[in-house]
Amino acid sequence: MSDQVHSVAEITGRIRESLEGDFSEVWIEGEVSNHRLPGSGHHYFTLKDPFAQLACVLFKGAAGRSPVRLTDGMQVKVFGSISVYEARGQYQLIAQIVQPKGLGDLQAQFEALKNRLGAEGLFASENKKRIPSFPETLGIVTSPTGAAIRDIINVLSRRAPWIRVMVYPVRVQGEGAAGEIAAAVRAFDEARGIPRPDLLIVSRGGGSIEDLWAFNEEVVARAIAECSIPVMTGVGHEIDFTIADFVADRREPTPSAAAENAVPDGVTLRRHLERLTGSLDSQTGHAFELFDRHCRSLKRELEAREPGRRIQGWIQSLDYLSERMESVLSARISQSQGDLNNANRRLEALQPDRELSRLSEICERLLQSVEQSIKRAVSSKEQKLAGLQSLLQSLSPESVLKRGFSLVTNDAGKVVTSAGQVKSGDLLQIRVVDGVISSRVDP
Numbered sequence: 001m002s003d004q005v006h007s008v009a010e011i012t013g014r015i016r017e018s019l020e021g022d023f024s025e026v027w028i029e030g031e032v033s034n035h036r037l038p039g040s041g042h043h044y045f046t047l048k049d050p051f052a053q054l055a056c057v058l059f060k061g062a063a064g065r066s067p068v069r070l071t072d073g074m075q076v077k078v079f080g081s082i083s084v085y086e087a088r089g090q091y092q093l094i095a096q097i098v099q100p101k102g103l104g105d106l107q108a109q110f111e112a113l114k115n116r117l118g119a120e121g122l123f124a125s126e127n128k129k130r131i132p133s134f135p136e137t138l139g140i141v142t143s144p145t146g147a148a149i150r151d152i153i154n155v156l157s158r159r160a161p162w163i164r165v166m167v168y169p170v171r172v173q174g175e176g177a178a179g180e181i182a183a184a185v186r187a188f189d190e191a192r193g194i195p196r197p198d199l200l201i202v203s204r205g206g207g208s209i210e211d212l213w214a215f216n217e218e219v220v221a222r223a224i225a226e227c228s229i230p231v232m233t234g235v236g237h238e239i240d241f242t243i244a245d246f247v248a249d250r251r252e253p254t255p256s257a258a259a260e261n262a263v264p265d266g267v268t269l270r271r272h273l274e275r276l277t278g279s280l281d282s283q284t285g286h287a288f289e290l291f292d293r294h295c296r297s298l299k300r301e302l303e304a305r306e307p308g309r310r311i312q313g314w315i316q317s318l319d320y321l322s323e324r325m326e327s328v329l330s331a332r333i334s335q336s337q338g339d340l341n342n343a344n345r346r347l348e349a350l351q352p353d354r355e356l357s358r359l360s361e362i363c364e365r366l367l368q369s370v371e372q373s374i375k376r377a378v379s380s381k382e383q384k385l386a387g388l389q390s391l392l393q394s395l396s397p398e399s400v401l402k403r404g405f406s407l408v409t410n411d412a413g414k415v416v417t418s419a420g421q422v423k424s425g426d427l428l429q430i431r432v433v434d435g436v437i438s439s440r441v442d443p
Contacts, residue, residue, distance in 0.1 A: 008089070009086065012084060012086045012089055013086065013390070013393070015084055015091075016083060016084035016086060016091075017386070017390070019082045019083060019084060019091055022082075023081060023082035024081045024082075024379070025079070025081060026079070026080065026081065026082065026093075027077055027078070027079050028047060028054065028077070028078050028080075028093060029075070029076065029077045029078070029101055030047040030048050030049045030053075030054070030075075030076070030078075031047070031048050031049065031073060031074065031075055031076075032045050032046070032047065032070055032071065032072055032073065032074040032075075032076055033045065033046045033047075033048055033053075033072050033073070034046040034072070035070050035071065035072050040060065041060035041063065042057060042058065042059050042060050042063070043057065043058035043059075043063055043070055043095075044056070044057055045058075045070060045072075047076075047078060047093065054092070054093055055085075055090060055091075055092040055093070056078060056080075056092060056093040056094075056095050057092055057093075057094060057095065058070070058095040058098060059094075062095065062096050062097075065371070066097065066098050068098045068099065068100060070098065074100065075100070075101040076098055076099060076100060076101055077098075077099045077100075077101050078093060078095045078097070078098050078099075079095070079096050079097040079098075080093050080094045080095040080096045080097070081093070081094050081096075081379075082094075096375065106209055106210070106213065107209075109216075110209075110216055110243070113216065113218060113221075113243055114243060114246065117218070117221055117243065117246075117247070118246070122221060122222075122225045122246075122247050123246045123247060125354070125358075127225075128249045128250070128354075129228075129229075129230040129231075129249045130230065130249075131199065131230050131232060131249060131250050131261075131262075132198050132199055132230065133264065133344055134263075134264060135163065135197070135198035135199045135262065135263060136163065136164060136198055137163070137164045137165075137166065137195050137196070137197045137198050138156070138163055138164070138165050138166070138197055138198070138199055138200075138201065138262060138263070139166050139167075139168065139188040139197030139199070139200045139201070139229070140152060140165065140166065140167045140168070140200075140201045140203065141168050141170055141181055141184040141185060141188070141200065141201070141202045141203070142167070142169075142170065142172060142201075142202070142203045142204055142255070143169065143170065143171065143172045143204060144167060144169035146172065146204060146205055147205045147255075148172075148203045148204050148205045148234070148255035149167065149203075149255075151205075151254075151255050151256045151259070152201065152203065152234075152255050152256070152258070152259040153165070155256055155259035155260055156259050156262075156263060159259075159260065159263050159264070159265045159267075160263035160264060160265075163263055164195070166188075166194065166195070166197060168184035168187060168188060170183075170184050171214075172204035172214060172215075173204075173207065173210075173211045173212070173213070173214055174214075177214035178214040178215075178217035178219050178220050179219060181202065181214060181215070181220050181223070182217075182219045182220050182222070182223035183223075185200065185202065185220075185223040185224060185227050185231070186223055186226075186227070188200055188227075188229060189226075189227045189228055189229055196229070197229055198229070198230075199229065199230050199231075199232060199262055200227065200229050200230070200231045200232065201231075201232050201233075201234060201255075201258050201259070201262060202215075202220075202224065202231060202232070202233050202234075202235070202244060202248070203233065203234040203235060203255040203258055204235055204236070204255070205236070205255065206236045206237040206240065206254075207236065212235060212236050212240060212242055215233075215235050215242035215243065215244040215245075216242050216243045216244070217243075218243075220243070220244050221243045221244060221246075221247045224244055224247045224248055225247050230249045230250075231247075231248045231249050232248060232249065232250045232251075232252060232258050232261070232262055233245050233248040233250075233251050233252065233258065234252040234253070234254055234255040234256070234257060234258030234259070235255075236254075237253065237254060238253035238254065245357075250354065251354075251357060272340075276336055276340065279336070280332070280333065280336060283332055284329060284332075287325060287328060287329065288325075291321065291325055294321070295318075298317075298318075398433070401431070401432060401433040402433050406430050406431060406432045407430075407431040408428055408429070408430050408431075409428070409429045409431070410422065410426060410427075410428060410429075411426065411427045411428075411429075416428065422441050423441065424441050424442065425440065425441060426440065426441045427439075427440050428440070428441065
């Protein structure tokens with residue numbers, strides 16, 4: 001048995017140092033109870049399971065970065081470090097990240113599959129197939145009863161009523177949905193007994209991450225990646241991203257947007273053709289008018305000169321002018337068609353959605369990197385502060401007295417540091433760790 005006696009503060013500090021050293025970064029899951037949110041903005045709650053409970057604190061800064069709204073009864077996963085609140089002698093978890101338990105598991109699965117498929121090259125831009133500008137047959141993989149198919153059909157009917165649409169009905173959520181979606185994509189690709197589509201749309205309406213999970217399954221991602229037909233996705237809302245979106249040749253934010261960008265706008269095309277036709281008619285009419293005036297001029301000259309002997313020459317000139325007119329018209333028509341083709345190619349080359357998706361991924365990675373750097377910096381500063389506190393405590397006057405030293409002052413209260421500062425008969429106060437001793441200097 002050791003005879004050393006510790007103060008409460010000393011033993012509590014040593015316990016805190018031990019816990020912080022062994023449990024500096026831990027994930028703990030349990031049920032939230034006794035949640036309190038005082039005016040300081042710090043969250044205090046208890047994390048419990050059927051056998052034990054743990055006090056937790058989520059400081060205001062960390063709470064501002066957490067999207068979770070804590071309520072009693074929630075099942076959560078908490079990341080942080082174990083420490084001791086010395087004023088109460090109570091160990092607690094200093095929380096840094098709080099996630100709903102189910103969402104955290106799904107998000108972890110999502111990130112793991114995304115990283116694995118990305119490493120295999122399934123998201124590479126060089127593997128993306130070009131989306132056709134004027135598809136004649138469109139294949140749609142979605143639920144036959146959901147709002148997504150109604151939105152898609154409405155948009156297609158308005159923009160391109162001439163297009164042929166084939167719907168492969170599947171379940172878009174629940175057990176077995178991913179297998180049905182993958183089978184539908186492969187069925188369109190193999191095109192046995194049905195016309196082969198020029199473009200596929202894989203789609204469903206919005207929902208929670210659990211509702212959209214079928215589109216995060218590996219079987220769906222690989223079916224899309226292996227499909228020789230260009231595939232466009234329109235899953236959920238603008239903020240929703242699935243594994244299928246990353247693998248697809250183009251991701252659209254909603255089912256309606258997918259339909260909008262899958263086909264050209266018939267009204268716009270008709271107007272453009274009408275403008276080209278009007279321009280061609282105008283140019284042709286102007287050319288005919290010039291040639292007509294020239295022919296009338298030649299006729300008047302012919303009548304005035306009676307050029308019987310030159311008739312053959314004029315016939316040849318007329319043939320030449322006719323051929324030239326045809327050549328000019330043909331060249332104008334060819335140039336107009338070339339301008340139209342160039343405009344279509346430039347339109348196809350501009351795909352801002354893909355660039356926005358790439359930049360969004362870069363921003364997300366940079367944000368994650370910044371958050372990790374901040375966490376490491378804060379952890380380093382906390383460890384340094386703890387070391388400085390320990391050093392300060394060891395240098396305090398109380399610690400010096402505990403090691404056997406004493407503090408001597410004269411009757412004026414000034415510290416005596418040498419024998420030359422006292423004389424015979426002076427009254428001295430000697431302070432030791434557990435009290436003060438009065439003494440007088442001998443003559």
